[in-house]
Amino acid sequence: MSYVNPTRLELANAIRFLAIDAVQAANSGHPGMPMGMADIAEVLWRKYMMHNPSAPDWVNRDRFVLSNGHGSMLLYAVLHLTGYELSIDDLKGFRKWQSITPGHPERGLTPGVETTTGPLGQGLANAVGMALAERLLAAQFNEPGFDIVDHYTYVFLGDGCLMEGVSHEACSLAGTWGLGKLIAFYDDNGISIDGHVEGWFTDQTAMRFRAYGWHVVEGVDGHDPLSVERAIDKARAERDRPSLICCKTVIGHGSPNRAGSRDVHGAPLGASEVAATREYLGWSHAPFEIPDAIRGAWDARAAGRDYHMIWRTLFEAYRTRFPEKASRFELRMHSGCSERSADVIESLLERSDWFEQKMATRKASQKCLELLVAQIPELLGGSADLAPSNLTMVPTSRAVAADDRSGHANYIHYGVREFGMAAIMNGLALHGGFLPYGGTFLVFSDYAKNALRMAALMHLQCVYVFTHDSIGLGEDGPTHQPVEHAAMLRMIPGMNVWRPADAVETAFSWAVALETTDSPTALLLSRQNLPPLSRTAQARKQIRQGGYVLSEATGGKPDIVLIATGSEVELALKAQAELADQGIAARVVSMPSTTTFDKQPLAYQLSVLPPKIRRVAVEAAASDFWRKYVGLSGAVVGLSHFGESAAAEVLYEEFGITVSAIVSAVCSTLEVEPDTVD
Numbered sequence: 001m002s003y004v005n006p007t008r009l010e011l012a013n014a015i016r017f018l019a020i021d022a023v024q025a026a027n028s029g030h031p032g033m034p035m036g037m038a039d040i041a042e043v044l045w046r047k048y049m050m051h052n053p054s055a056p057d058w059v060n061r062d063r064f065v066l067s068n069g070h071g072s073m074l075l076y077a078v079l080h081l082t083g084y085e086l087s088i089d090d091l092k093g094f095r096k097w098q099s100i101t102p103g104h105p106e107r108g109l110t111p112g113v114e115t116t117t118g119p120l121g122q123g124l125a126n127a128v129g130m131a132l133a134e135r136l137l138a139a140q141f142n143e144p145g146f147d148i149v150d151h152y153t154y155v156f157l158g159d160g161c162l163m164e165g166v167s168h169e170a171c172s173l174a175g176t177w178g179l180g181k182l183i184a185f186y187d188d189n190g191i192s193i194d195g196h197v198e199g200w201f202t203d204q205t206a207m208r209f210r211a212y213g214w215h216v217v218e219g220v221d222g223h224d225p226l227s228v229e230r231a232i233d234k235a236r237a238e239r240d241r242p243s244l245i246c247c248k249t250v251i252g253h254g255s256p257n258r259a260g261s262r263d264v265h266g267a268p269l270g271a272s273e274v275a276a277t278r279e280y281l282g283w284s285h286a287p288f289e290i291p292d293a294i295r296g297a298w299d300a301r302a303a304g305r306d307y308h309m310i311w312r313t314l315f316e317a318y319r320t321r322f323p324e325k326a327s328r329f330e331l332r333m334h335s336g337c338s339e340r341s342a343d344v345i346e347s348l349l350e351r352s353d354w355f356e357q358k359m360a361t362r363k364a365s366q367k368c369l370e371l372l373v374a375q376i377p378e379l380l381g382g383s384a385d386l387a388p389s390n391l392t393m394v395p396t397s398r399a400v401a402a403d404d405r406s407g408h409a410n411y412i413h414y415g416v417r418e419f420g421m422a423a424i425m426n427g428l429a430l431h432g433g434f435l436p437y438g439g440t441f442l443v444f445s446d447y448a449k450n451a452l453r454m455a456a457l458m459h460l461q462c463v464y465v466f467t468h469d470s471i472g473l474g475e476d477g478p479t480h481q482p483v484e485h486a487a488m489l490r491m492i493p494g495m496n497v498w499r500p501a502d503a504v505e506t507a508f509s510w511a512v513a514l515e516t517t518d519s520p521t522a523l524l525l526s527r528q529n530l531p532p533l534s535r536t537a538q539a540r541k542q543i544r545q546g547g548y549v550l551s552e553a554t555g556g557k558p559d560i561v562l563i564a565t566g567s568e569v570e571l572a573l574k575a576q577a578e579l580a581d582q583g584i585a586a587r588v589v590s591m592p593s594t595t596t597f598d599k600q601p602l603a604y605q606l607s608v609l610p611p612k613i614r615r616v617a618v619e620a621a622a623s624d625f626w627r628k629y630v631g632l633s634g635a636v637v638g639l640s641h642f643g644e645s646a647a648a649e650v651l652y653e654e655f656g657i658t659v660s661a662i663v664s665a666v667c668s669t670l671e672v673e674p675d676t677v678d
């Protein structure tokens with residue numbers, strides 16, 4: 001059968017059956033949500049979405065986020081139908097090895113996918129970041145008659161997204177900021193994996209979002225295109241508040257025996273039910289077959305080229321009128337700041353006076369930011385209600401506010417919302433035009449953990465300023481003293497972790513963070529003051545390599561290698577002196593970044609940590625992490641328990657993070673025959 005003028009139901013059914021067929025072929029997946037939200041997607045993508053399938057990275061495109069990412073086949077179907085580089089064979093490869101259609105959408109893998117989603121609620125938070133980025137860039141670059149930044153952020157989300165706490169954190173901020181070009185579609189189908197949600201989700205969602213300051217459109221029939229259109233028109237007319245469109249849908253719509261039940265949520269329909277659904281919806285085509293007329297009605301490439309060309313014409317006129325701003329905009333959106341940041345850090349390092357002072361590395365970080373923020377406009381700072389402690393604000397910081405359209409805002413007060421902060425930072429980075437950094441105490445990285453993981457998975461350039469990095473914060477006690485957190489962060493694939501020992505290492509850690517454009521960086525910074533360290537010019541250059549010889553053993557031939565980070569490097573240097581008095585030659589290696597050191601050539605690693613020379617590692621944190629460097633014959637001076645509430649100096653003494661403990665560990669280690677520890 002071929003369609004001359006396909007109906008909207010038939011156009012939506014193209015999504016449904018591509019999803020049904022792909023899930024059936026993979027024998028796994030989630031057909032229910034794509035079947036339930038297909039009508040909403042048809043309206044949004046065919047009538048409202050401004051995008052160009054031939055240029056997925058066009059900077060002024062509308063952003064679409066599938067927060068309920070388990071329904072990934074809806075997005076893959078739409079991208080295929082509208083003309084992105086996603087073939088029918090790619091859809092047939094759904095969830096298969098090395099396909100570009102994985103079980104949940106992955107940014108950077110599938111053309112047109114804006115963010116990696118799956119952990120529920122985070123896509124919604126990412127979308128808040130994207131919408132904020134659009135608002136801030138528009139304020140900075142638009143001129144009267146030249147709205148070169150002017151696009152929407154649309155989100156699909158489900159009950160699960162709204163149950164997750166991160167949705168509260170992010171949506172509260174979206175309302176406070178008045179993000180009028182953020183429009184979310186709530187798939188109110190009343191079903192989650194466990195069944196009907198009345199037993200565990202009875203929130204008055206519309207009231208909740210109104211309390212946040214959102215514009216809410218209720219009573220929308222998610223299977224009636226005209227009802228959806230009217231709701232979108234209302235949302236787009238509201239420019240001062242984000243909008244939530246509450247769409248009542250039936251999960252698995254069209255499945256005669258499973259629609260409306262949990263059975264259709266996360267499992268294939270099965271051959272007999274697929275056949276029944278085809279008959280029920282009047283879809284007589286073979287699996288993965290789309291009639292030409294339906295495919296033509298979906299094809300958005302010509303319209304996308306027109307959208308793009310209109311914008312390019314506008315931008316060229318803008319370039320003629322505002323050449324300097326046009327150049328800055330292109331630099332912001334396409335280049336990044338790695339070269340400029342390197343220059344700024346080098347100029348900072350030339351100002352040697354304050355590097356020679358005793359100071360906390362959090363304070364050294366702030367001094368770096370004083371220069372960086374003033375010279376690198378991409379930097380968008382923030383803190384989860386701890387700016388005076390994290391020292392993430394500087395004199396040139398200007399806070400984001402709903403009524404501020406000046407274009408000067410470069411700092412975000414996230415409030416006590418660590419998870420929301422990290423997920424919104426991901427959205428800012430995904431949108432482009434900003435390099436976000438955000439601060440909290442290291443111990444609260446637990447709250448933000450999954451967003452940190454997602455940043456690493458997506459190779460996003462975000463910088464996390466985690467201060468109060470050890471038991472050295474003292475009297476606040478074990479609830480605030482991180483023990484396992486450094487190890488946790490180091491274990492995230494792709495996360496660059498730096499724990500600098502003084503102001504110079506802090507400056508280099510910022511330099512590397514800004515130059516590393518394909519991964520996030522965590523800076524673990526001290527509350528307590530640390531002394532400036534003496535190092536050779538060669539050693540200073542080698543800081544960038546993550547680990548280096550800070551102080552060589554007497555005679556240059558060590559009996560033992562001491563490895564330390566952060567505030568414990570000072571202890572290692574003092575232990576080196578005491579060991580020398582006992583005739584033991586110790587090399588001190590400062591290793592501010594194990595993640596960077598591990599990427600160095602093996603020859604360099606062995607030059608720093610020679611094989612068959614025993615090693616002792618020192619860090620006021622979980623000791624097991626360091627076994628990879630010291631081997632079975634080495635020792636670790638660290639912690640295997642939580643902290644206590646007391647002054648920092650008392651805690652270090654009572655917990656055995658001391659010079660004498662290091663000396664004792666060395667002496668004990670040297671009594672054992674060495675093994676090969678490389």
